Amino acid sequence: MSIYKERIKDIQSLLKEKGLDGIIITTPLEIFFFSGFHQDRTILLITKNEVFAFLPKMFVDHFKEKVDFIEIITYDNLNEEVVSKIEKLKYKKIIFDPETENYEQGKYWIKNGLKEFKGLVKSLRIIKKEQELKNLKKACSISAKTFEIIKPKIKEGISERQVALEMEYIMQKMGASGKSFELIVAFGANSALPHHETSERKLKKNEAVLLDFGCIYGRYCSDITRTFFYGKPNPEFTKIYKIVEEAQKAGVKHARDGILAKDIDKICRDHISEKGYGQYFTHGTGHGVGLQIHEEPYLNTKSNSILKKGMTVTVEPGIYLYGKFGVRIEDTIYISKNGAEVLTK
Amino acid sequence: MSIYKERIKDIQSLLKEKGLDGIIITTPLEIFFFSGFHQDRTILLITKNEVFAFLPKMFVDHFKEKVDFIEIITYDNLNEEVVSKIEKLKYKKIIFDPETENYEQGKYWIKNGLKEFKGLVKSLRIIKKEQELKNLKKACSISAKTFEIIKPKIKEGISERQVALEMEYIMQKMGASGKSFELIVAFGANSALPHHETSERKLKKNEAVLLDFGCIYGRYCSDITRTFFYGKPNPEFTKIYKIVEEAQKAGVKHARDGILAKDIDKICRDHISEKGYGQYFTHGTGHGVGLQIHEEPYLNTKSNSILKKGMTVTVEPGIYLYGKFGVRIEDTIYISKNGAEVLTK
Numbered sequence: 001m002s003i004y005k006e007r008i009k010d011i012q013s014l015l016k017e018k019g020l021d022g023i024i025i026t027t028p029l030e031i032f033f034f035s036g037f038h039q040d041r042t043i044l045l046i047t048k049n050e051v052f053a054f055l056p057k058m059f060v061d062h063f064k065e066k067v068d069f070i071e072i073i074t075y076d077n078l079n080e081e082v083v084s085k086i087e088k089l090k091y092k093k094i095i096f097d098p099e100t101e102n103y104e105q106g107k108y109w110i111k112n113g114l115k116e117f118k119g120l121v122k123s124l125r126i127i128k129k130e131q132e133l134k135n136l137k138k139a140c141s142i143s144a145k146t147f148e149i150i151k152p153k154i155k156e157g158i159s160e161r162q163v164a165l166e167m168e169y170i171m172q173k174m175g176a177s178g179k180s181f182e183l184i185v186a187f188g189a190n191s192a193l194p195h196h197e198t199s200e201r202k203l204k205k206n207e208a209v210l211l212d213f214g215c216i217y218g219r220y221c222s223d224i225t226r227t228f229f230y231g232k233p234n235p236e237f238t239k240i241y242k243i244v245e246e247a248q249k250a251g252v253k254h255a256r257d258g259i260l261a262k263d264i265d266k267i268c269r270d271h272i273s274e275k276g277y278g279q280y281f282t283h284g285t286g287h288g289v290g291l292q293i294h295e296e297p298y299l300n301t302k303s304n305s306i307l308k309k310g311m312t313v314t315v316e317p318g319i320y321l322y323g324k325f326g327v328r329i330e331d332t333i334y335i336s337k338n339g340a341e342v343l344t345k
Numbered sequence: 346m347s348i349y350k351e352r353i354k355d356i357q358s359l360l361k362e363k364g365l366d367g368i369i370i371t372t373p374l375e376i377f378f379f380s381g382f383h384q385d386r387t388i389l390l391i392t393k394n395e396v397f398a399f400l401p402k403m404f405v406d407h408f409k410e411k412v413d414f415i416e417i418i419t420y421d422n423l424n425e426e427v428v429s430k431i432e433k434l435k436y437k438k439i440i441f442d443p444e445t446e447n448y449e450q451g452k453y454w455i456k457n458g459l460k461e462f463k464g465l466v467k468s469l470r471i472i473k474k475e476q477e478l479k480n481l482k483k484a485c486s487i488s489a490k491t492f493e494i495i496k497p498k499i500k501e502g503i504s505e506r507q508v509a510l511e512m513e514y515i516m517q518k519m520g521a522s523g524k525s526f527e528l529i530v531a532f533g534a535n536s537a538l539p540h541h542e543t544s545e546r547k548l549k550k551n552e553a554v555l556l557d558f559g560c561i562y563g564r565y566c567s568d569i570t571r572t573f574f575y576g577k578p579n580p581e582f583t584k585i586y587k588i589v590e591e592a593q594k595a596g597v598k599h600a601r602d603g604i605l606a607k608d609i610d611k612i613c614r615d616h617i618s619e620k621g622y623g624q625y626f627t628h629g630t631g632h633g634v635g636l637q638i639h640e641e642p643y644l645n646t647k648s649n650s651i652l653k654k655g656m657t658v659t660v661e662p663g664i665y666l667y668g669k670f671g672v673r674i675e676d677t678i679y680i681s682k683n684g685a686e687v688l689t690k
Contacts, residue, residue: 039540058627061667062538096448103443103451103461116448165517172510179523193407195384282403322406 003131004036005069008051010124015048021091022047023120024082024109027100029291030121032219035067043082044070047091054081079105083112097121126288126296127310133334135218136289136312140332140343142174142215143222154230156205160185160198167213176215180222180293184212191227192326194283194318206231208325214293214332221293223314224344225330240277240319240327247271248329251285251315255333255340261286261297261305261313268317269301277319286314289332311335312343348476349381350414353396355469360393366436367392368465369427369454372445374636375466377564380412388427389415392436399426424450428457442466471633471641472655478679480563481634481657485677485688487519487560488567499575501550505530505543512558521560525567525638529557536572537671539628539663551576553670559638559677566638568659569689570675585622585664585672592616593674596630596660600678600685606631606642606650606658613662614646622664631659634677656680657688 001009011034015022025031025044031053032038034046039059045052053070055063060072075081086094095117096109106116128136150167164183172178186196187203191210203209212225227244229237251268265285272281284300289312297305299313307313316330333340346354356379360367370376370389376398377383379391384404390397396415400408405417420426431439440462441454451461473481495512509528517523531541532548536555548554557570572589574582596613610630617626629645634657642650644658652658661675678685 038542056628058539058665062540098448098452101448103441103446103448104463106448106451107443118449165514168517168523169510169514172513177527178513182522194403195407197383283401320403 002036002069003129004034004067006129007034007124008046008069011046011120012048014120014123015046018117018120019093020048020095020115020117021093022086023095023097023117024114025121026096026105030100030125033121033125033291035070037063037066038219039063041078043078045082045085045094047089047094050089052085054078054085079108079112086113095120122296125290127308128290128312128334129310132220132290133310133312135220136222136332136334137343139176139180139215139217139220139222140224141345142171142176142217143213143224144344145174146170146213146215147211147224147226150211151226151228154203154209156230157202159200159202160187160190161200163211164198164213167211168215171213171215176217177219178216180214180216184210184225186210186212186326187230189323189325192320192322192324194320194326194328203230206234208237208327210326210328212328212330214289219291221289221291222344223289223293223316223330223332225316225318225328227327227329236321237325237327240321240325243272243275243277244317244319244327244329247317248315248331251317252331252333252340252342255307255313255315255335257307257309257335257337259307261299261303261307262301264307264315265299265301265303268315272317272319280319280321281317282320283318286316286330288313307335309336347381347414348474349379349412351474352379352469353391353414356391356465357393359465359468360391363462363465364438365393365440365460365462366438367431368440368442368462369459370466371441371450375445375470378466378470378636380415382408382411383564384408386423388423390427390430390439392434392439395434397430399423399430424453424457431458440465467641470635472653473635473657473679474655477565477635478655478657480565481567481677481679482688484521484525484560484562484565484567485569486690487516487521487562488558488569489689490519491515491558491560492556492569492571495556496571496573499548499554501575502547504545504547505532505535506545508556509543509558512556513560516558516560521562522564523561525559525561529555529570531555531557531671532575534668534670537665537667537669539665539671539673548575551579553582553672555671555673557673557675559634564636566634566636567689568634568638568661568675568677570661570663570673572672572674581666582670582672585666585670588617588620588622589662589664589672589674592662593660593676596662597676597678597685597687600652600658600660600680602652602654602680602682604652606644606648606652607646609652609660610644610646610648613660617662617664625664625666626662627665628663631661631675633658652680654681 318328663673
C-alpha cells in the first residue's frame with residue numbers, strides 16, 4: 001500500500017475513534033501528506049469511508065497522473081462545492097483544524113455546519129514513517145556533507161552571503177530541492193545574534209564562524225548548526241565551545257522514547273547554567289523537523305510533549321556573548337526505543 | 346523619513362479614518378513591512394499614536410540594531426502581554442485581520458475584546474512605494490537576464506532539474522536572495538501542465554521548453570515565464586505561440602490606472618477564444634506581485650479589483666494542449682497613469 005493510502009487509513013481510524021464523520025484538509029502541505037500532490041486552491045475531504053479532492057479544472061490532468069485512489073470533483077466555487085458535497089453525503093460531524101484555517105475561513109465552515117477540532121493531522125505528522133525517515137536522513141546527510149565541503153573554503157575575505165550561496169548550490173547538486181530556511185551564516189560578533197540575517201560582512205582572521213542551515217529532500221527538511229573558529233581560537237571561545245558541546249551531547253544522549261521534551265531542555269540548560277552561562281542561552285533547546293522546518297514537538301522549558309519513537313527533533317543549545325561571538329551546535333536526531341540516532345552526520 | 350515610519354503613519358491615518366484605535370500585526374512579512382524586521386514570535390501593536398513591538402528576549406539586541414522608532418516590550422506569554430498592554434492603554438477598538446490570523450488565535454483575540462477588520466494592511470501593500478518598486482525592478486531584471494544566460498545552455502540531454510538549479514544559482518550570483526517560488530522547468534508534454542513539478546526529465550530534440558521562474562531581491566518577488574522551441578518548431582507550436590504572444594501583448598498594452606482587472610483578463614481571453622483555443626486557457630490572467638509571489642489584485646474573470654497606479658501585476662495567458670505542449674508568456678508589469686511598464690526586461 002502506498003504511504004498516502006496508509007495515511008488516509010490512519011486518519012480514517014482516528015476519525016472513527018473520535019466519533020467523527022470526516023475532515024477537510026486545506027493546506028498544500030497536508031494535501032501532499034495525504035495524496036502526494038502539493039497544490040493550493042485544493043481541498044481534500046476525507047470521510048470515514050471516502051476521499052474526495054476538490055480541484056481547479058487546470059489541475060485535473062496533473063492530479064490524475066499522480067493519484068488514482070481519490071475521487072476528483074472540480075468546482076466553480078471551492079467553498080460552496082465542499083459544503084454542498086457534505087450536505088449530499090448527509091454527514092453531521094465534519095471537522096476542520098482551527099490552527100490551519102484563517103479566522104475568516106473558519107467562520108465560514110462553522111456557519112455551514114462544520115465543527116472545529118484541533119491536532120488530528122498533527123498527531124499523525126509528528127511520528128515519521130519509514131519512507132519519511134528515508135527522506136529526512138537523506139536531507140540530513142546532505143547537510144552534514146555540505147559542512148565538510150564548505151569548511152575548507154571559508155577563508156579571510158569571503159562574505160557571509162557568498163558562503164550561503166555556495167552551500168545552497170552544493171546541497172542542490174547533491175539532490176536537495178532547496179534550502180529548508182534562509183541559511184544563517186554569521187561571522188564574528190554576528191554569531192552572537194541567534195537569528196542573524198546573512199549579510200555582506202566579510203570574514204577576518206581569528207573570528208568565530210557559525211553556520212545554521214538545512215535543505216529539503218523529497219519535501220522533508222534538515223536542520224544543522226556548526227560553529228568553529230577561523231584562525232587561532234582564543235581561550236574564551238575554546239571554553240564556551242566546550243560547554244555548548246557538552247550540553248548538546250548530554251541532550252542527545254538522554255533523548256529516547258518516553259522522556260519529556262522539557263527534560264532534554266533541562267539537561268542542556270542545567271549544564272550551561274552550572275558553568276555560569278545560563279543567562280546567555282536565550283532560546284529553546286529544539287523542535288520537531290519534518291515537512292516543516294519547525295513543527296511539533298518543541299523542546300523547551302514550557303513543553304508538555306513526550307518524546308516518542310519515530311519523532312525527529314533538533315537538539316541545539318547555544319551561548320551568545322553579545323558584541324563578541326556565539327556558539328550553537330545543532331543536530332537533527334531520530335528518537336528510538338532506547339536512545340536517539342544522530343541524522344546530521 | 347524611512348519607508349517604515351512612513352507606513353506606520355499611513356496605517357495610523359487609515360485607523361483614524363475608520364474610527365479605530367489600533368491594529369495588531371502578527372505575520373513576519375507584515376512585521377517586516379512596518380519595521381524592516383522580519384521575525385516570528387513577534388507582534389506589533391500600532392495604535393493611533395504609538396507603536397510597540399512584543400519580542401522574545403533573544404531578539405531584543407538584534408531588533409534594537411535595526412529599529413529605533415518602536416518601543417520594545419518583552420514577554421513570557423505573547424498573547425497575554427499584548428492583551429494586558431491593550432487593557433492598560435484603555436483602547437476599545439483594537440483590530441486584527443481575520444485573514445491573517447488562524448481560527449484558534451482569532452477566537453482568542455475576540456474573547457479578549459479585539460475586533461476583526463479585514464484588509465487594512467492589504468490596502469497599503471497593494472500600492473508600491475518608490476523603494477519597493479526599486480527592489481521589484483531589480484528582482485525582475487535579474488530574472489529577465491537569467492533567461493538570456495540560461496537559454497543557450499539548454500541543450501539535448503540536460504534535465505529539467507539541472508536547468509532549474511543553474512537558473513537559481515545565476516539569479517543568486519546576481520544578488521537575489523533566492524527563488525520566489527519553486528521554479529517550473531517543463532520540457533515537451535510537461536509544458537502542457539500549468540503547475541508541472543520540475544523533474545529529472547531530459548530534453549530531447551524538437552521539444553517545447555517552458556520556464557516559469559522568479560527571484561527575491563530585498564524581500565520583493567519577481568515572476569516571469571518564457572516558452573520556446575528547442576529545435577525546429579512545428580507549425581502548430583508556431584501558431585499557438587503567436588496567439589499567446591498577441592494575447593499577452595494586448596493585455597499589457599491595455600493595462601493602466603483605472604481599468605478593471607477583469608477587463609485585462611477579458612482582453613487576453615477573448616483573443617485566445619477568437620482563435621479557437623479558449624478552452625485551453627485554463628487559468629486566470631495574472632496576479633499582484635510584491636512581498637509575496639501571489640497577492641492582490643488578481644486578474645481573472647471574477648475579480649472586482651481596479652488597477653491603480655503603483656500596482657505591480659503579472660500578465661500571463663497560456664494555451665495548454667495536454668499530451669503535446671503548452672505555451673505561456675508572462676511579464677511582471679508596473680501600472681502607471683497612462684499605461685504599464687514591463688519590469689521583466
